[in-house]
Amino acid sequence: MTDLPKIPATAKEIIKNKRTGKIYDSKSHFDADVADANTDTTVDDFRQDLEVQVTKVSMGALTKK
Numbered sequence: 001m002t003d004l005p006k007i008p009a010t011a012k013e014i015i016k017n018k019r020t021g022k023i024y025d026s027k028s029h030f031d032a033d034v035a036d037a038n039t040d041t042t043v044d045d046f047r048q049d050l051e052v053q054v055t056k057v058s059m060g061a062l063t064k065k
Helices: 027-035
Strands: 009-017 046-054
Antiparallel strands (some): 009 046
């Protein structure tokens, strides 16, 4: 199994407030919202998802003769 094909993929990190659904550009933007006294955002509202997109691949079975 040393000749496994490499499948191209891209990953996207999604930082979100799980209570309000607001999506942030980065973790530092979420931290700034937590530090802002004008919002009720807390560290418990943090949610981080990873979206992975893989190109379509058709797999075929190989047999030894």
